[in-house]
Amino acid sequence: MRVAAIGQGFVGLPLSIAMASSGHTLYGVETNPDRFKSLRACRSYIGDVTDDELRTETGNGRYLPVPDLAEVPEVDVYVISVPTPLTEDKLPDLVHVDRALAQIAEVARPGVLIVIESTVYPRATRDHIAPLFEKLSGLRPGTDVFFAYSPDRVDPGRDIELCDIPKLVSGLDDKALELVRNFYGSVFKEVVPVTSCEVAEFTKLLENTFRYLNIAFVNELSKATSEMDISLREVVSAASTKPYGFMPFHHGPGVGGHCLPNNVHYLSHALNSAGHKSELLAAAAEINESMPRHVMRRLALSLEQQGKTLQGATVLILGVAFKAGVADSRNSPAFAIGAELVSMGTTVKVTDPWLGIDMAADTFTAVELTAEECRDADAVLLVTDHDEIDYETVLASSRLVFDCRGVIGAPEVEQL
Template sequence: MTPTDPKTLRSGPDFDRDLAQSLRNRIADRSARVGVIGLGYVGLPLVELFASQGFTVLGFDVDESKVVRLQAGESYIGHISSERIQALRDGHRFEASADFSRLSEVDAILICVPTPLGTHREPDLSAVIVTGRAIGAYLRPGQLVVLESTTYPGTTRDVLRPQLEARGLRAGGDYFLAYSPEREDPGNPRYSAANIPKVVGGWDPTSGELAQALYGAVVPSVVPVSSCEVAEACKILENTYRAVNIALVNELKIVFDRMGIDVWEVIDAAKTKPFGFQAFYPGPGLGGHCIPIDPFYLTWIAHTYGLHTRFIELAGEINTAMPHHVVDRVISALNEQSKPLKGSRILILGAAYKPNVDDCRESPAVELMELLQERGAIISYSDPHVPALPPLRGYTIRLESTPMTPETLESQDCVLIATDHSLFDWDLVVRHSRLLVDTRGVTRGRVKGVNTTIVGA
């Protein structure tokens, strides 16, 4: 398809008002067609949400294997069943494509692409830029473009918008531009895209109002803010808040351990206070696509303004160091058993970054595998949600999950708990492991085997 020159489509002084009203009407009667770019842990739930509310959705992804699977009604995300994808396909509400020229067919384009960190922990917005160029090649007057990918304040205005406007269209007059941060929490049984309030900030008032109307058609609560930058900063604040508090309990865990105090008991006691305290829990490090990354986006943009976010940077250092702390605890525990790390058989329980999902992005469990393997340990892992480690940015380790049986546990020099999946039989683990290093506090109060040594980490 050859891109149409957008300038030839303009029709007079009321052009922008007519375009806005037309899109407003199409959203209201659900005849607007929604495009979602990036069909992963954020994009696919968004597809399901809009399709379930009566919109026709066209999903885009550069990974053609994903497109093929979705077209066949097959899911590749653990908490979204294939039956749900097949129902969307059977209802003729969803189609997947790798042909980005079809962007001209949709009325609203929602961008859900990865925004990872680069080698030096700088923002990597290459996916946003490439996606913006792809949209810009086929952008037509009257379309609404919304960025959902987590990023620093100013990205929608200064990074995405120039890519969209390469052929002459202008935000707020020819097309409409907004930012609405994703708030997806994979595997959360209580909250999903359908019931989480949606923050929306527009490039201009009309763009903001149209984005509010679009999301308001599918979620019970929309929170309008004054600009794209405020919406971008909101997402950064949400995840930096969590990262800083997790860093606090990670540091306290190390301090309390040295003092002979059980940090889990301390947290259990503190959270009985009905005000002024929210429980956060220590672990082997941060995982997922947001919390380990977003604070570094904020520190980077702060540096461009000549500011240093010392408190946030310190939290990042603490959380980043946790896998190394866990490795040190494993080495120390093996030494107590008169065994070196090199040549020891270590089973990692859990590969996903959090319980009951198959998402391994930025998982501290994978970093632990690589760190221990680099030091000569013989590594295996067991995870009922992750049958094989997927290719992961920055990691080279490739393993398949080992069934967790008494024989497997007993054959290990050390069992390391990295992820506390509810499918794990923790009593079995405690009974049959000789040396158990617990980073999640799940073994507290359980009956040990006669030869079991448990070490917190």
């Protein structure tokens, strides 16, 4: 198949390389000039794709990065993996999907399959995406063009091959389902068809919101257990010895990334549209979003015990990525904590082995992790527990270490 994959990010690039290595010809469309330049130079910016893989698939002519869909010759399939953020009012924002559809509408010929990989709310493919495309292109879904929805389940940084993750597929009609099933069957080891796009859209939100709710649960518990002098991490670890009915989740400084904090609002929106207001989802969002302020308050108490206040103090934040082992700082709690600290008059420095100097917001300074930086800080705050952080230096050189992830076991370390 000839495929144009629109969006070469955390989802689109690994998917494109998997498709190319299965023998398809992939045009990787990427509008971000820096990302496009990297792709042209076979330099991957996504941890799950190596430079060697890019070189191999580019070298054999199966992967061709392009900056604009207009430069792509006729293809059989379009795959859309563009961001689906929130508006300021925390409502689904499909503007990038709409733009991608407009670009496809300019060039698509009858008979093509269009697969949506971006996370959307239930009914979005049927009620928003397909009608918009028909309006823009004049091609009729189900007759001239076929729409499929297949949610991406990648977990960047996790050691699992993309093709080994069972792939949910759905179609707006029988023909679309057959097309996507056959195509994805040539890439993934297991393809799981479901009866409608709505089921696939909802499944994606269920999977991510399940995680989000459970994190909210332990985050809430952690606020109490620290007062009760009970280690919640030990409790979770003890509960994990039960061979059934329990799955461990860990409290932390907040929930970041492109997906989880957005998806809870996508699901809320869907439930609201059906006339059901979910108090549980709203409470979970409130708890998780309260964690950065909670961290700031706990850190203030720890400093107080050393006769200091946040005002005038210097805090070095270790780890800015939203989770360990990725170069992705979208919605990272590190920024929210940093902003809380700055509002208290604290000088905030940040360091992250996975991110470049541009991770620093205007109000933070990015530094290398050195013994001197640790010594200069009144507190060193571990937000993201990358393996690459030199914990020995941190422990040996810091006046106060506050660990939001429970990875530095020394007794003198303050735990969230």
